[in-house]
Every structure is written in C-alpha cells, then in structure tokens.
Amino acid sequence: MPALSERTTLIQPSPTLALDTEAKALKARGLDVVNLSIGEPDFPTPAHICRAAVEAIRAGFTRYTASEGILELREAVAGKFKRDNGLSYSPDQVVISCGGKHALYNAFQCLVQKGDEVLIPVPYWVTYPAQALLAGATPVLLETDPKTQLLTPEILEKAITKKTRLLVLNSPGNPSGKMYSPEALKDLAVIIKKADIWVISDDIYENLVYGDRKFANISMVCPELFDRTVIIHGVSKTYSMTGWRIGYLAGPKGVAKAAAKLQSQMTSNPASVAQKAALAALDGPQDCIVEMREAFSRRRTKVMELVRQIPGWECPEPDGAFYVFPRISALYGKEFGGAEIQNSEDLAQVLLKNVRVATVPGTCFGCPDYLRLSYATSLDELEKGLILIRDFLS
Numbered sequence: 001m002p003a004l005s006e007r008t009t010l011i012q013p014s015p016t017l018a019l020d021t022e023a024k025a026l027k028a029r030g031l032d033v034v035n036l037s038i039g040e041p042d043f044p045t046p047a048h049i050c051r052a053a054v055e056a057i058r059a060g061f062t063r064y065t066a067s068e069g070i071l072e073l074r075e076a077v078a079g080k081f082k083r084d085n086g087l088s089y090s091p092d093q094v095v096i097s098c099g100g101k102h103a104l105y106n107a108f109q110c111l112v113q114k115g116d117e118v119l120i121p122v123p124y125w126v127t128y129p130a131q132a133l134l135a136g137a138t139p140v141l142l143e144t145d146p147k148t149q150l151l152t153p154e155i156l157e158k159a160i161t162k163k164t165r166l167l168v169l170n171s172p173g174n175p176s177g178k179m180y181s182p183e184a185l186k187d188l189a190v191i192i193k194k195a196d197i198w199v200i201s202d203d204i205y206e207n208l209v210y211g212d213r214k215f216a217n218i219s220m221v222c223p224e225l226f227d228r229t230v231i232i233h234g235v236s237k238t239y240s241m242t243g244w245r246i247g248y249l250a251g252p253k254g255v256a257k258a259a260a261k262l263q264s265q266m267t268s269n270p271a272s273v274a275q276k277a278a279l280a281a282l283d284g285p286q287d288c289i290v291e292m293r294e295a296f297s298r299r300r301t302k303v304m305e306l307v308r309q310i311p312g313w314e315c316p317e318p319d320g321a322f323y324v325f326p327r328i329s330a331l332y333g334k335e336f337g338g339a340e341i342q343n344s345e346d347l348a349q350v351l352l353k354n355v356r357v358a359t360v361p362g363t364c365f366g367c368p369d370y371l372r373l374s375y376a377t378s379l380d381e382l383e384k385g386l387i388l389i390r391d392f393l394s
C-alpha cells in the first residue's frame with residue numbers, strides 16, 4: 001500500500017470515544033458494565049423536537065440545504081445569543097455544522113496555520129490539541145491554577161509569544177466542570193486585548209451550570225473582544241441531541257464566510273431533518289433544559305457525596321457540565337487486584353477489569369494524576385458504579 005499522508009499520523013483516535021466503544025462492547029457480550037466514560041446525556045430527545053423532525057420528513061424536507069445551514073436556524077441561533085447572552089449576531093455570522101466538534105474543526109482551519117501557536121489550558125477537552133495539529137499549528141499546553149484548574153492572567157501573559165494566534169477557552173469545562181467567573185474573564189480579557197490573538201470560546205456546556213453560578217463568556221464581559229471571538233456551541237448537550245449532529249459557530253462575518261466556504265467543499269449542509277429538529281429545540285419551549293439541569297444537579301450532589309467516601313480520591317466540586325475529575329495520585333504505589341497503580345491509566349484499567357466500571361484516565365486531558373467520571377447517567381447506575389469503586393478501593 002502506498003504511504004498515507006503525514007497528517008494521519010499527527011493525531012490519535014479520540015480516546016473517550018474508544019473507551020465508550022470498549023465499554024459498550026463488554027456490555028454487548030452480556031457483562032454488567034457501569035459506563036461512566038462518555039459525556040452523553042442519557043435523556044431521550046424531548047418529544048416536540050422529535051416531532052419537528054418527523055414533520056420535516058413528512059413534508060419532504062429531505063434535500064440539500066444551503067451548506068452553511070438553513071436561514072431560519074441561523075436566525076434562531078442569532079436569537080439565542082441575543083436572548084441568553086445579550087450578543088448581537090446576524091444570521092450571516094453563524095454557520096451550522098455537523099456537531100460542535102465540526103464547528104470547532106472549521107474554526108481551527110479558518111483561524112490558524114503552520115507556524116502559529118494555539119494556547120490550550122490544561123486540563124483540556126481531548127479534541128483541542130488534535131484539531132490544532134490538523135490545522136498545521138502547534139498546541140501550547142498551559143498550566144492552570146492548581147486549586148481552580150483555571151487559567152490566570154499571569155500564566156496567560158507569560159505564554160504569549162509572537163507566534164501566538166489563538167487561545168481556547170472552555171467554560172464550564174470538560175473534564176473539570178470548572179467555570180470562569182465574569183471577574184476572572186475580565187482579568188484574562190485585559191491580557192488578550194493587548195495581544196493580537198483570536199479566542200475560541202467553547203460554550204457547549206452553557207446550560208449546565210449549577211447552584212447560584214451564572215454563565216458568562218469573554219465577549220459578554222468584554223465587548224471589545226466580540227470581533228476576535230468565535231463561539232462554538234450546539235444542541236448536543238443542552239437538548240440531549242448528541243446523535244443528531246448539529247452544532248454551530250458564531251463570529252465575525254469574515255470567519256463565518258470562510259467557515260461556510262470550507263464546509264461547502266467538505267460536508268455540504270448538516271442533515272436537513274436534524275436542522276429542523278434543532279430549530280424546534282432553539283425556538284420551542286425551553287423548560288426541558290431546566291428539567292434536565294435539575295436532574296444533573298441532583299446527580300452532582302449524589303456523586304460528590306459518594307466520591308468523597310472513596311479512599312485516595314480528592315475531588316473538587318464542579319460548577320457545571322456533567323463530569324467529576326478527582327485527583328487519584330494518592331493511590332500510586334498501592335496494589336489492587338494484583339496490579340500496582342502508577343498512573344490514572346492503570347487505575348482506569350483496574351477498575352474496568354475488577355469492578356466493570358468504565359472511567360477515563362486524566363492522561364487524555366493532559367492531567368495524568370486525575371480520572372474523569374461522567375454523571376450523564378441514571379442515579380441508580382451512578383450509585384452502583386461509585387459504591388463498587390469505593391468498596392474495591394477500601
């Protein structure tokens with residue numbers, strides 16, 4: 001076989017999707033696996049959204065659409081930004097893509113190239129460094145405040161070089177669940193304004209914020225950065241629509257135009273029927289968001305209660321999203337099920353093998369001393385999985 005492109009060797013398959021596949025394969029073999037590895041809400045997509053998709057099929061809305069997405073949906077996205085964030089986008093500043101991940105891919109391809117540095121705070125979602133590499137750029141991983149796992153202005157300022165082109169912010173974050181306060185964002189904005197760089201604000205978990213905390217992004221707190229910010233968002237997490245594959249970006253007209261051009265040569269439009277479903281999600285009743293958020297909030301409370309009982313785990317409370325990210329390094333050097341734990345990969349393997357609970361090692365997110373557990377699964381499953389882990393490690 002002739003050689004494949006060098007590009008294919010730059011990245012690894014998504015480890016979180018691989019772990020989920022492994023857990024599902026074990027389940028398919030009849031094994032009783034508790035899968036805490038995947039960031040996928042377990043609720044059915046709300047009925048009014050499914051109905052809109054069925055109506056679209058019945059009405060024959062099954063052909064190509066504008067490759068950047070139908071105008072009504074881009075209008076609905078612009079409406080969402082006005083309603084929820086006070087940000088004014090016109091529909092030609094919005095591009096609808098095949099999931100938030102695809103919107104992010106477009107953004108990286110449009111904003112950076114060979115020779116550029118992309119600043120990515122650790123812990124990071126697995127896809128950011130991979131997509132920076134695919135765009136030919138160099139990911140620069142930034143340490144964060146050990147207490148908050150958030151970027152500080154001091155660290156950011158030190159990291160900026162002549163080659164820096166882009167900073168990626170994700171709040172609430174995957175995997176830490178940590179969120180920037182408006183004040184913390186304002187402090188970062190001072191540094192960003194001084195440097196001539198882009199910001200990607202990945203707001204996919206905007207609606208999953210618990211307690212009294214309120215969501216904010218960099219454009220909301222610093223309008224001067226509006227023209228330098230590209231927001232990544234989507235319906236997957238907010239409306240439990242992971243399989244529909246609808247995400248979007250919003251940014252300056254030039255960026256949206258470039259992303260639309262790229263998409264027109266890459267995927268064309270996202271599925272027409274899924275776009276109608278997303279339209280019903282954004283324009284329809286929003287109480288489903290509140291119901292799901294309340295369920296996640298109850299799970300977060302239960303998970304924190306149980307995680308605190310696990311010996312050797314130290315777990316800060318997440319502000320949002322649906323993950324806990326305990327530090328597990330206190331277990332290093334100890335033996336469980338005949339294997340010595342030296343890092344989070346060992347622990348994830350030991351847990352899968354001995355108690356059949358699937359988790360994700362922090363190595364995937366740039367933090368080898370941590371383990372990620374998703375609470376996007378039922379309270380019963382969470383309780384079962386965490387009690388199994390607690391009793392095994394006790």
Ligand SMILES: Cc1ncc(COP(=O)(O)O)c(C=O)c1O
Nearest residue numbers: 099100101125174204234236247
């Ligand atoms: C931080 C973050 N951004 C974006 C996405 C993309 O979601 P999707 O492609 O399903 O819209 C995910 C999914 O896990 C995520 O965790």
